[in-house]
Amino acid sequence: MKKNPSNNKTKQIDNHLIDNSDKLLTTNDGVAIHDNNNTLKAGERGPSLLEDFVMLDKMAHFDRERIPERVVHARGSGAHGIFEATEDISQYTKAGFLKKGTITPLFLRFSTVAGFKGSTDLARDVRGFSVKFYTEEGNYDLVGNNIPVFFIQDAMNFPDLVHAVKPEPNNEMPQAASAHDTFWDFISLMPEAAHMVMWTMSDRAIPRSLRMMEGFGVHTFKFINEEGKATFVKFHWKPKLGVHQVAWQEAQKISGYDADFHRRDLWENIDKGNFPQWDLGVQLIPEEDELKFSFDILDPTKIVPEELIPVKIIGTMTLNRNPENFFAETEQIAFDPGRLVPGIDFSNDPLLQGRVFSYADTQNYRLGGPNFHELPINKSVNGKHNNQKDGFGRMDILKGNVSYFPNSLGNGCPYHAMLRGEKGFESHSEKIDAKKIRGRSTSFADHFTQARLFFNSQTEAEQNHIISAYSFELSKVKSEDVRRRELAILNQIDKKLAQKVGANLGLTPPAQLDSLTIQFAKNNHPEYPIQPNKP
Numbered sequence: 077m078k079k080n081p082s083n084n085k086t087k088q089i090d091n092h093l094i095d096n097s098d099k100l101l102t103t104n105d106g107v108a109i110h111d112n113n114n115t116l117k118a119g120e121r122g123p124s125l126l127e128d129f130v131m132l133d134k135m136a137h138f139d140r141e142r143i144p145e146r147v148v149h150a151r152g153s154g155a156h157g158i159f160e161a162t163e164d165i166s167q168y169t170k171a172g173f174l175k176k177g178t179i180t181p182l183f184l185r186f187s188t189v190a191g192f193k194g195s196t197d198l199a200r201d202v203r204g205f206s207v208k209f210y211t212e213e214g215n216y217d218l219v220g221n222n223i224p225v226f227f228i229q230d231a232m233n234f235p236d237l238v239h240a241v242k243p244e245p246n247n248e249m250p251q252a253a254s255a256h257d258t259f260w261d262f263i264s265l266m267p268e269a270a271h272m273v274m275w276t277m278s279d280r281a282i283p284r285s286l287r288m289m290e291g292f293g294v295h296t297f298k299f300i301n302e303e304g305k306a307t308f309v310k311f312h313w314k315p316k317l318g319v320h321q322v323a324w325q326e327a328q329k330i331s332g333y334d335a336d337f338h339r340r341d342l343w344e345n346i347d348k349g350n351f352p353q354w355d356l357g358v359q360l361i362p363e364e365d366e367l368k369f370s371f372d373i374l375d376p377t378k379i380v381p382e383e384l385i386p387v388k389i390i391g392t393m394t395l396n397r398n399p400e401n402f403f404a405e406t407e408q409i410a411f412d413p414g415r416l417v418p419g420i421d422f423s424n425d426p427l428l429q430g431r432v433f434s435y436a437d438t439q440n441y442r443l444g445g446p447n448f449h450e451l452p453i454n455k456s457v458n459g460k461h462n463n464q465k466d467g468f469g470r471m472d473i474l475k476g477n478v479s480y481f482p483n484s485l486g487n488g489c490p491y492h493a494m495l496r497g498e499k500g501f502e503s504h505s506e507k508i509d510a511k512k513i514r515g516r517s518t519s520f521a522d523h524f525t526q527a528r529l530f531f532n533s534q535t536e537a538e539q540n541h542i543i544s545a546y547s548f549e550l551s552k553v554k555s556e557d558v559r560r561r562e563l564a565i566l567n568q569i570d571k572k573l574a575q576k577v578g579a580n581l582g583l584t585p586p587a588q589l590d591s592l593t594i595q596f597a598k599n600n601h602p603e604y605p606i607q608p609n610k611p
C-alpha cells in the first residue's frame with residue numbers, strides 16, 4: 077500500500093505544514109536573527125539587557141511550551157487513517173459516512189488511562205480507543221476503550237473514581253494505577269465495578285500491541301434512519317491481526333527496557349507500510365426490545381453477549397499515516413462522545429450523559445479557550461459556519477458586520493437547515509414521561525452475573541493470570557479491611573477465585589459482602605443486595 081496516502085483531511089493538514097529547511101532563522105515576527113548564541117550584554121561580561129527582544133521572544137515562547145495534560149488518558153499515541161463502509165445498513169441509520177462504499181478520513185488515538193504523559197506503555201490498565209471520523213456531515217467521535225464495560229454506572233462517580241486511581245494527593249504515589257490502597261478502597265465499596273475490575277485483572281489489560289486490541293464504544297447508542305426510527309447499537313472494533321496480550325512478567329521487563337514499546341511498534345509498522353486494520357462491527361437491538369434482557373442495556377457495566385445479539389461487520393478502518401508532529405496532532409486532538417452526526421444519537425445511559433458535558437468542558441481549558449475547533453487536527457472537512465465570535469486564539473476571520481440570528485442585514489449569513497428546507501442534526505424525539513429523581517434503576521443492581529460470565533469464559537491459564545493479578549495487586553494494599561472487602565466481592569463472583577486469592581494473601585474470604593459495601597450500595601438500591609431475577 078502507498079505510504080502517506082492523502083485524502084481531503086490530510087490535504088487540509090498538509091496546508092499547515094511548515095518546512096524550515098534552508099530557511100533563515102527568524103523571530104516570531106519574521107525578523108532574521110543575526111546571532112542565536114549570545115544574549116545582548118552591556119560589555120563582554122554583562123549584565124544582559126532587557127531590550128534584547130530576540131532573546132525575550134525565544135524565552136517567552138519556551139516558557140509557555142507545556143499545556144495541561146489530559147486529566148485522564150494523558151499518555152497516548154495516534155495515527156491518521158481511513159474508514160470504508162462495506163455494508164448497506166441504511167435501514168438502521170442515515171449517517172452518510174456509513175453508506176456502503178463511502179471512504180472517510182479519520183484520526184485515531186490510543187491511550188492508557190491512569191498514567192501521566194511520560195508513563196510506561198505496558199502498565200496494567202484500560203486502553204483508550206478514540207476515533208475521530210472527519211465526515212462530510214461534520215466530525216463524529218467514537219471515544220471508546222479496549223474493554224467493553226466500565227467501572228461505574230453514573231457520571232457523578234467519575235471524579236471520585238479518578239481520584240482513587242491516580243497517585244495519592246499527599247505524596248503523589250504510587251504511579252501504578254491498580255496497585256494501591258485508594259483504588260482498592262474505592263473499588264471494594266463499589267460492587268458495580270466488579271465486572272470491569274475482572275477485565276482489568278485479566279490479560280486484556282496488558283496488550284501485546286496497540287495493533288492487536290479490540291475497541292468498544294462501551295455505551296449503547298442509537299442509530300436513527302431516514303424515517304426517524306431508532307435502533308439501539310453497540311460498536312465493536314475487531315483487529316485483523318487478532319487479539320494478543322503479553323504475560324505480566326513480560327510486561328514488567330518490557331517496561332524496564334522500553335517504556336515506549338507500544339508507541340514505537342505502532343509508529344514503526346505504519347512507517348514500514350504494515351498498515352493495521354480493524355473491522356467495525358455493530359450489535360443492533362430493535363427499540364421495542366429495550367427491556368427484553370436480564371440486564372439493562374443502558375447500564376455501562378454490562379455487555380450484550382454476542383450469543384444473544386451477534387456482531388455485524390459494517391466496514392474497515394486502516395491506519396496508514398503517522399502524524400507529522402506529535403503535539404499538533406496527537407496532543408491537540410480533542411475527542412468528545414458528545415460530537416454526533418445525523419443518524420447517530422445518545423441513549424439514556426447515565427454515564428454517557430455525563431460524558432457529553434465533560435469533554436468539551438475540559439478541552440476549553442486544556443486547549444486554551446473556545447477556538448480549539450479551529451486547530452488543524454480538529455477542523456471538520458466541511459468547515460464550520462456560525463455566529464460564534466472572538467475568544468482566545470481565534471484564527472478564522474469572519475467577513476461582514478452581522479454575527480447574530482435572526483437578522484435581515486447579513487449578506488451570506490449562515491441559516492439553520494430547517495429555514496433552508498434542508499435537514500440537519502435532529503435529536504431523536506423519544507417520549508419521556510417521568511418524575512425527576514436522583515437515584516438508580518433496580519435494573520442496574522445485578523453486579524456479579526457478568527463478572528462470573530467473564531471469569532468462566534477464560535481458559536485455565538487465563539484464570540490463573542487473573543488470580544495472580546488480584547493476588548499481586550491486593551498484596552500491595554496496606555489495609556487488611558480493604559483486602560477482605562474485595563475478597564468478599566470475589567466470593568460473590570466465584571468461590572474458587574476468592575479462595576485462591578485469599579490463600580495467596582493469607583486471608584479467608586468472608587461469606588457475605590462487607591457491611592460498608594452494602595451501606596454504600598443501599599444508597600443506590602435500598603433493597604441491596606438484589607439477586608438477578610432471570611438467569
Ligand code: HEM
Nearest residue numbers: 146149185204205206220221226231234294430431434438
Ligand atoms: C478522555 C471524562 C468515561 C474513554 C477523557 C477526558 C475526560 C474524560 C475529561 C480528557 C479529554 C481531553 O482532555 O481531551 C470522562 C467522564 C466519564 C468518562 C466524565 C464518565 C462520566 C469514559 C468511558 C470511556 C472513556 C466510559 C470509554 C467508553 C475515554 C478516552 C479518552 C478519554 C478513550 C481519551 C481521549 C483521547 O484520546 O484524547 N475522559 N470519561 N471515558 N475518555 Fe473519558
